[in-house]
Amino acid sequence: MGPMIVEFGLGTSLRRGDYTQAAERAVRAALWRNSINLAEYMGVAKEDMVIEVRIGCVQPDAVEVDVLAAAFPYGQTSFVVEKGGLDVVRPEGTGNPTVMAQAALIVSVDASERPLEAT
Known part of the structure; x- marks a missing residue:
């Protein structure tokens, strides 16, 4: 079982400086702007998909x-939440930065138990 699909997303917290909000928006962008129908294609249950989520933002903690x-x-x-992303300081230099994650x-899916189709 190895990676089969990689989907990407970008999320922001424009005013609150909220890293969780920016990361959640990035996850949702990756999920809902793209159609992940790998499970159906491989003939396995959606619950069996293994999804490694990697988040990059300035303050991972x-x-x-x-x-x-x-x-x-x-x-x-x-x-895995790691250092990355971007904080954009406001032009006036005060308040929360715009956070980008x-x-x-x-x-991945384990399709080893999937029966082969007759050709």
């Missing part, structure tokens, strides 16, 4: 992973 996990309707998820969803 500020991301609440349990909030991100709730965004997934199915699949077995794991999370990136998400990569690396999707």
Whole structure:
């Protein structure tokens, strides 16, 4: 079982400086702007998809992973939150920065038990 699909998303928190919100928006962008129908194609249950979620943002420790996990309707998820993304300081130099986070969803399935189709 190896990676079969990689989906990407970008999320922002424009005013609140909320790293979890930006990361959740990045995850949702990767999920809902793209159609992940790998399970159906491979003949396995959606719940059997293994999804490695990698998040990049300036303050990785500020991301609440349990909030991100709730965004997934199915699949077995794991999370890595690391330094990346971008904080954009406001022109006036005060207040929260605009936070940008990136998400990569690396999707795998174990299709070894899938019966071969007759050709």
